[in-house]
Amino acid sequence: MSLHVACLCAAWCRTCESYREVFEAACAELPQDGLRVHWIDIEDEAELIGELDIETFPTLLIADAGHVRFAGPLTPQPETLKRVLRAHLADAAPARVEPAYATLAQRLRARG
Structure with a gap:
C-alpha cells in the first residue's frame, strides 16, 4: 500500500526554509x-x-490509498512532526477533513 506524506509550505516562508x-x-x-x-x-x-x-505553515497531509489520515498545520518542532507521523502511520482511521484535502490526496495518488 502506498502512503503519501506531504508538507505544504511556501518558498518565502523562513519557517518552512528551516x-x-x-x-x-x-x-x-x-x-x-x-x-x-x-x-x-x-x-x-x-x-x-x-x-x-493554506494559512499556517507548515501544514502536513498524510494519506493512504483510501483516505486522508491527517491534515492540518503543525508547530515546526521535530518532536511534534515525529509524534504525528508515528500516530497516524500506526492508525489507519480516516480523519475528518475539509474536502479540499481529500482532493489534494487524490491528486498526489495520481502522481504516484
Missing part, C-alpha cells in the same frame, strides 16, 4: 516501503493545491 531538513530527516526514519514523500510549495504548485487555502 523546516524542510527536519521534515526530510523525519520521513527518512519511516519504513520506506510504499512511502511517497512530497515537499509542496503551494505557490509553485497552485494547480495541485486547487481550492485548498
